[in-house]
Amino acid sequence: MSLRLTRPQFRNFSTKFDKFELYGGRPIPANKQRLIPTSGSYPKGFNVGSTRAGIKPAGNVQPDLLIVASDTPASGAAVLTKNEFCAASVTVTRELMRRTNGARLRGVIANSGCANTLTGQAGLDDAIAMGRVAAKCISTGTADKGSSLMVMHTGAGAQRLPIDNVLHHIPKLAQSMGNTHDHWLEAAVALSTTDTYPKLISRTFSLPSAPQINFSLAGLTKGAGMVHPNMATTLGIICTDAPITPTALQILLRGAASKSYNCISIDGDTSTNDMVTMFANGAAASSSQPAVDVSPEPSADFVALQHVLSGFMSDMAKLVVRDAEGASKFITIRVRGSPSYDAAHHIASVIARSVLWKTGIYGLDPNWHGILAALGYSLLDTSFAGQGIIIPEQTSVSFMDGREAVKFLDRGVPVPVDEARIKQMMEKEDLETIVDLRYGTSQDITREEAVYWTCDMTHDFISMNSGVDFS
Amino acid sequence: MSLRLTRPQFRNFSTKFDKFELYGGRPIPANKQRLIPTSGSYPKGFNVGSTRAGIKPAGNVQPDLLIVASDTPASGAAVLTKNEFCAASVTVTRELMRRTNGARLRGVIANSGCANTLTGQAGLDDAIAMGRVAAKCISTGTADKGSSLMVMHTGAGAQRLPIDNVLHHIPKLAQSMGNTHDHWLEAAVALSTTDTYPKLISRTFSLPSAPQINFSLAGLTKGAGMVHPNMATTLGIICTDAPITPTALQILLRGAASKSYNCISIDGDTSTNDMVTMFANGAAASSSQPAVDVSPEPSADFVALQHVLSGFMSDMAKLVVRDAEGASKFITIRVRGSPSYDAAHHIASVIARSVLWKTGIYGLDPNWHGILAALGYSLLDTSFAGQGIIIPEQTSVSFMDGREAVKFLDRGVPVPVDEARIKQMMEKEDLETIVDLRYGTSQDITREEAVYWTCDMTHDFISMNSGVDFS
Structure with missing residues (x-):
């Protein structure tokens, strides 16, 4: 090209x-x-x-x-x-x-x-x-x-x-x-x-x-x-x-x-x-x-x-x-290993709407449990429900620290993490989390990825939208 | 009985x-x-x-x-x-x-x-x-x-x-x-x-x-x-x-x-x-x-x-x-005039999730525009879409002040309101908003109602879930 x-x-x-x-x-x-x-x-x-x-x-x-x-x-x-x-x-x-x-x-x-x-x-x-x-x-x-x-x-x-x-x-x-x-x-x-x-x-x-x-x-x-x-x-x-x-x-x-x-x-x-x-x-x-x-x-x-x-x-x-209201973080959510782009996109959109997760991020907590909670309900009442797209034992969750992935969950099993490193990573303005669904077992399956961008949820957001000022 | x-x-x-x-x-x-x-x-x-x-x-x-x-x-x-x-x-x-x-x-x-x-x-x-x-x-x-x-x-x-x-x-x-x-x-x-x-x-x-x-x-x-x-x-x-x-x-x-x-x-x-x-x-x-x-x-x-x-x-x-985290208001959302309970329930659930609306309520703003914005997108990508359930010209929005309804929108037309009265109403702990869809034109249609309960979104919610304390 x-x-x-x-x-x-x-x-x-x-x-x-x-x-x-x-x-x-x-x-x-x-x-x-x-x-x-x-x-x-x-x-x-x-x-x-x-x-x-x-x-x-x-x-x-x-x-x-x-x-x-x-x-x-x-x-x-x-x-x-x-x-x-x-x-x-x-x-x-x-x-x-x-x-x-x-x-x-x-x-x-x-x-x-x-x-x-x-x-x-x-x-x-x-x-x-x-x-x-x-x-x-x-x-x-x-x-x-x-x-x-x-x-x-x-x-x-x-x-x-x-x-x-x-x-x-x-x-x-x-x-x-x-x-x-x-x-x-x-x-x-x-x-x-x-x-x-x-x-x-x-x-x-x-x-x-x-x-x-x-x-x-x-x-x-x-x-x-x-x-x-x-x-x-x-x-x-x-x-x-x-x-x-x-x-x-x-x-x-x-x-x-x-x-x-x-x-x-x-x-x-x-x-x-x-x-x-x-x-x-x-x-x-x-x-x-x-x-x-x-x-x-x-x-x-x-x-x-x-x-x-x-x-x-x-x-x-x-x-x-x-330029999101009151935000302190720019967050990239990458959902991969999905049987379709649409399912990955929907899952990413649900994680991006999780108020609890985004509030945790504001507190410099990667809050990967919050990601899993949102992932866990993301396909309920959708046309993707019941297709076995989300399998806890296959799921991995990580954050990117520069070019290196920091794993929190590896195929359903929590991974011990270095707290000092996490703290350092979370203080950056730009964060990226990767959710890997690892759908299917065959090598031949095409697995799709979707990317979403969002921000954290902060006191300033509340101040701007309520008119109630705390600072 | x-x-x-x-x-x-x-x-x-x-x-x-x-x-x-x-x-x-x-x-x-x-x-x-x-x-x-x-x-x-x-x-x-x-x-x-x-x-x-x-x-x-x-x-x-x-x-x-x-x-x-x-x-x-x-x-x-x-x-x-x-x-x-x-x-x-x-x-x-x-x-x-x-x-x-x-x-x-x-x-x-x-x-x-x-x-x-x-x-x-x-x-x-x-x-x-x-x-x-x-x-x-x-x-x-x-x-x-x-x-x-x-x-x-x-x-x-x-x-x-x-x-x-x-x-x-x-x-x-x-x-x-x-x-x-x-x-x-x-x-x-x-x-x-x-x-x-x-x-x-x-x-x-x-x-x-x-x-x-x-x-x-x-x-x-x-x-x-x-x-x-x-x-x-x-x-x-x-x-x-x-x-x-x-x-x-x-x-x-x-x-x-x-x-x-x-x-x-x-x-x-x-x-x-x-x-x-x-x-x-x-x-x-x-x-x-x-x-x-x-x-x-x-x-x-x-x-x-x-x-x-x-x-x-x-x-x-x-x-x-x-006992919602950090909430200062108990809010009842009543969606009526719907062709089905399920559609009314879904609409109420979407309004109840509107972060912008709930943050406005915290600021003592009835924020009825926020209700309409949420109502306006509530049925997108659902099985209720395209059925003409939401018609702006039919829609009314009001709050209950005691036993009396305070109208903000009457069949699609904004109603002038008494600011002093609104202020008094919004200072109460319990609020109730009514969204009337007035579905259909026939007198014979059975119209259904759903009720949802939620709270406002506050600085305290952010503090509790982020660990970042402002007070």
Whole structure:
């Protein structure tokens, strides 16, 4: 495979990004500053803009309205929350996708500071107006039926958007558009709510059919910071200048989301506003370059892109977990030796939701008994129950200490451990635990692995979500 | 129906039970003292004993070994955890039930201080020995093949029972047996781990076929206090002197458990040791009284007992929630207007697991948006998905303030609320929220309701389960 991946923005890992020493009035935590890029490689033909439209409370200095748009009609795809009480943005975007099948879209307009949930028809009308007015404002003259922009909201629920403010600021938003690193970074700021740092990554890659071309991928996302009234929302916007058909793009996005955004858990609650979208405009392609497609069968480019996008979106999703509310640890859960990816993924998701385990981790206890307790009930009442997937006598549990595995349970038998070493390991910010099911006895069985990312459960989480302060 | 229910132990609601001002060295919280009975009506022909066998750490003054046994062979039933990493006690009891079908059992021996999980064959042998030696010790001469006692453990996991201590103390345990209130209360103490108060209730009832007879029910249970290493365990032991066949008893117990112990959530983790058992010896029946049976069809007595037992076990389960780790609120969740009990029960269980909602409650925020967010994702990936059970425009959410409902959402529309009144309501220890789905449009549809009990999520919960102290 002729993939070349570069991560220019991570060259300056240790560089402090002065602009963000203060973020929404708060200092950026020292261990987060390395996650803010100082440069990037952004896709051609996309422009982003952001402005303060007075959606966030007065006194907040951050921008709260942003637009990400392709100069030319692009393929668009979206993965939307299935929450029944979804925000107006989700309904509007779902309808847009139904109407267009993702063809000839321009991008997305998004706001922070207001989730526009439980606002009924009036809220829907606001979301539609926001998308239409912005689309008209950036229109290149082509007569559009309806909008060509998706809509995203995040923020406080059950309150109306200050729609007059929003519409009033859209021309200013359009004027602010550009394609520099600062434009992208400022948009990441505008997407934030209680995030402690802006979340932006970019990357270049090539495709087998055009190894000489450097395509770019850029992604904005937002963390699961608390949003009054206590709903955490994840949003993601991904752009590439590679050419991809709408159908292929939707399949690529859904597949990569299932291995990234669907593999993270902060607190186990699925938001009403969650949305990850992607746009591909082909602006970096030569005129003879065919669009990446899945029909009649997945091309080599499609397969290459699957790989690139899964890695890219995993990095985006991990940025979200690294900003989990009040968390002190970044935890990777690896479930292996499973008869299927889906069973491993489900087990990992249950462990990642175990409040007791995650609270133990906060106390620097690897709490491997807690992992086993969660493992032990993980498949109850699921379609995987009763298939002998979990067999205590086959199960091993370990943590990774650097490159070395520290075993706690080996095929059902507890292993004596070196307390001093465990203590040292648990003091690190990044932890990784491996649960090996060792399903089946035959050498021939293909055993699958799933990875999940989560965090610990802390006093600070409780303080942030209850408003009760202990410190 | 000729049911007469008396709750003699609650006559002295306000009486402080001096013996338990200190409990395991800690003072009993003032709001918990009223939950400790000062008298009771205990079933005939049952004797209980307890002793300190050195299972709990040295310095702990509480008894840690108990026995509850019928003088004569009794019907026995058990509901056992389905956790794959179950304790030795669960395996041993499951095997006992398989071998005997619940006929001619004597009762249960239980210990606190050691969960006997992950201890392999040696741990199984310990549990078997504990049951056999105790059964022999209380034997009335009938030659038993194997044990006639169930076994229960709770406490720290992944460590062996000090089995020599246990076996050595069994004769003393047998000698300690009796049927006074103090015997029962002391046994409830012995069943406790980090409970802040002992959990015991009793009640009298009559059956339609013998309205002149006062039968008794007594129940011991233990709270979901943290048990190192962070597994919460619920155990329950219920005895009655009514005559019930083993088959009927198992059906009664399972049915009542589904409406009581299966309707509580503290932290969402299912323990490796959970077990609720019941014994019926018929000692209060006249010689002509037939045993309550379900064959050829459920008798009037069976139906009456269903009602009694569900209420009784709900009270036991609520005692567990009232002692939830670090909790400051006792919350009732009522989901109504559902096409089925099972769907309502599932929705209630998901709301009861919402960490964000429960943390908001701790901050005295009714956080009804959090309820809707949880409701909105509650049926995803379940067999209830896609049936139109949750329709935002039909949904109402309210809290009960005394006997009056305070509406937050009325058929999908937010209702303005009186902040001062909400504040007053939220300061109460007991809260109740009602989610009305208003499924279907026809007047003829039977709509079902499910009730769940849970608590808030607090800084103290995090402190107890992490060992990190903030106060």
